[in-house]
Amino acid sequence: MADEHGMKRNLTQYGDQGFSVFLRKAFIKAMGYTDDALERPIIGITNTFSGYNACHKTVPDLIEAVKRGILLAGALPVEFPTISLHESFSHPTSMFLRNLMAMDAEEMIRAQPMDAVVLIGGCDKTVPALLMGAASANVPAIMLVTGPMLTGSFQNERLGACTDCRRYWAKYRSGEIDSEAVEQVNAQLVPTAGTCSVMGTASTMALVTEALGMMLPGGAAIPAVHAERLRQAELTGTRAVALAQEKITPDQIMTKASISNALRVLHATGGSTNGIVHLAALAGRLGHPIDLPRFDRMGQETPVLVDLKPSGQHYMQDLENAGGLVTLLRELKSLLNLECMTVSGKTLGEIIEAAPPSWQQDVVRPFSNPIYPQGSMAVLQGNLAPNGAIIKQSAASDELMVHTGRAVVFTSLEDLASRIDDLSLDVEPDDILVLQNAGPIGAPGMPEAGYLPIPKKLALKGVKDMVRISDARMSGTAFGTIVLHISPEAAVGGPLAIVRTGDRISLDVPKRRLQLLLSEKEIADRNAAWRANVPRPARGYHKLYFDSVQQADKGCDFDFLVKEK
Ligand code: FES
Numbered sequence: 001m002a003d004e005h006g007m008k009r010n011l012t013q014y015g016d017q018g019f020s021v022f023l024r025k026a027f028i029k030a031m032g033y034t035d036d037a038l039e040r041p042i043i044g045i046t047n048t049f050s051g052y053n054a055c056h057k058t059v060p061d062l063i064e065a066v067k068r069g070i071l072l073a074g075a076l077p078v079e080f081p082t083i084s085l086h087e088s089f090s091h092p093t094s095m096f097l098r099n100l101m102a103m104d105a106e107e108m109i110r111a112q113p114m115d116a117v118v119l120i121g122g123c124d125k126t127v128p129a130l131l132m133g134a135a136s137a138n139v140p141a142i143m144l145v146t147g148p149m150l151t152g153s154f155q156n157e158r159l160g161a162c163t164d165c166r167r168y169w170a171k172y173r174s175g176e177i178d179s180e181a182v183e184q185v186n187a188q189l190v191p192t193a194g195t196c197s198v199m200g201t202a203s204t205m206a207l208v209t210e211a212l213g214m215m216l217p218g219g220a221a222i223p224a225v226h227a228e229r230l231r232q233a234e235l236t237g238t239r240a241v242a243l244a245q246e247k248i249t250p251d252q253i254m255t256k257a258s259i260s261n262a263l264r265v266l267h268a269t270g271g272s273t274n275g276i277v278h279l280a281a282l283a284g285r286l287g288h289p290i291d292l293p294r295f296d297r298m299g300q301e302t303p304v305l306v307d308l309k310p311s312g313q314h315y316m317q318d319l320e321n322a323g324g325l326v327t328l329l330r331e332l333k334s335l336l337n338l339e340c341m342t343v344s345g346k347t348l349g350e351i352i353e354a355a356p357p358s359w360q361q362d363v364v365r366p367f368s369n370p371i372y373p374q375g376s377m378a379v380l381q382g383n384l385a386p387n388g389a390i391i392k393q394s395a396a397s398d399e400l401m402v403h404t405g406r407a408v409v410f411t412s413l414e415d416l417a418s419r420i421d422d423l424s425l426d427v428e429p430d431d432i433l434v435l436q437n438a439g440p441i442g443a444p445g446m447p448e449a450g451y452l453p454i455p456k457k458l459a460l461k462g463v464k465d466m467v468r469i470s471d472a473r474m475s476g477t478a479f480g481t482i483v484l485h486i487s488p489e490a491a492v493g494g495p496l497a498i499v500r501t502g503d504r505i506s507l508d509v510p511k512r513r514l515q516l517l518l519s520e521k522e523i524a525d526r527n528a529a530w531r532a533n534v535p536r537p538a539r540g541y542h543k544l545y546f547d548s549v550q551q552a553d554k555g556c557d558f559d560f561l562v563k564e565k
Helices: 017-029 035-039 059-072 094-111 126-137 163-173 179-186 201-212 227-246 256-268 274-286 292-300 316-321 325-335 348-354 413-419 520-529 540-548
Strands: 042-047 076-081 116-121 141-145 152-154 157-159 377-382 385-392 402-410 432-435 467-470 482-484 504-508 513-516
Touching: 017 035, 042 059, 042 094, 042 227, 059 076, 059 116, 059 227, 094 126, 094 274, 094 540, 116 126, 116 227, 126 141, 126 201, 126 274, 141 201, 141 227, 152 179, 163 179, 201 256, 201 274, 201 325, 256 274, 256 292, 256 325, 292 377, 325 348, 402 413, 432 504, 467 504
Parallel strands: 042 076, 042 116, 116 141, 377 513, 402 432, 432 467, 467 482
Antiparallel strands: 152 157, 377 385, 385 482, 402 504, 504 513
């Protein structure tokens, strides 16, 4: 029954397929469906609503609109739950759980009868997790994001999560504002449902997904609470039925060429550094692994054009008012693979041609007048990062792009937390802060701890930025001269593990170098003395994670989920 559709797909095995259909129908009839409904193609809808996830607060309304679109096209919508991850409600960090959500999505898409699936995600890890799961299940799929939240206001200044969360927290730490003011800011940072309103990971992944072709045109930037978001949901449902009929599977959309388009958009948006981790994982699922040096070369010819925080000044609703992603795609046209097919049934080039003419706006710059002349990220290599490290150069300080300094080392997140505010800490503004053991294995889950706070002693003196390096990640909403994703990480014996306070480190972003300035003999001696000290978990998901997670340059996916050659 491999070619069966609807309820007859993916039968439970009792050794008698006729009985499997009979039993399945008996149970599903208790939901009140008629025989006519049960003969239709089935479109699954992932329900990622959770009472912990304000970024997904509107998912029930979206599901209703998606169902309307599916019914209008003559198919049967069936929603089913998946894991939901919110950034601030996932201990130790949502990245630890991304692969679990991807496995959940993959196996539920595969196990249950559906001819196509509408993936509803939004908050940072949910979109990559759903895409990864759908890529591996390879059932026709289309993404709908919850959409960005609107901005708030404090003393007439516009506020948005979460660049302004960090900015105001830094002001509070340095004594610029008091606890009453920071509480008022807290109540304005997330004024509506939806995903973070700056170019954080959620916005980045939404735009990247649209560029990949897995979302209907214009779907990335529509605010979560606008009526247009519901119309987009209805259209997504209708289009899912067509994908089922045409049997257009994710591997036909997410090709090597469309992944290249997504990488271009990642650079040009000033996108989150998490974007490269997620795209590396997704590309691994599809058998098109990302080559980091090539990503770096792409950045040298792809300027940042989108003027959104943290690299620029605007918010996602402004990008929507500027025309959304297609305004950017038009500027990047000469660098894109325009023949790539999308879930809309049109190629990327046809979508650009069909879009209304652009209008006067100041959110997406023309190619000739970028906000940053190269892509948002640079890939560093050197004896401190043999398999690469990332810096978001578009959000870094110009004066620190070439810098040599003394390392001040924190050996763990706990060590960092216990000493960073110590006013007697031996640290100067031109030192380099180093955090060890915050990578995929070390923390675990590679938390967004790479944005090390400026030591209180220096923050009180007005120091705003320092070179900071780690094997951790950083929120897409953060900014500063911050080297991340050092691979291999310290916890598995990467060179970061042997750095000691007082060592000299050299960062040269234009030359893409990150070097620990020690003799080869000293490095060899320290490597020989190094011992692993992360205990192997005894049970559960943590054990599976510990045994299987790959390093950041491979997207931190589990090794057994990568597509076999
Ligand atoms: Fe959900 Fe920022 S916390 S998108």
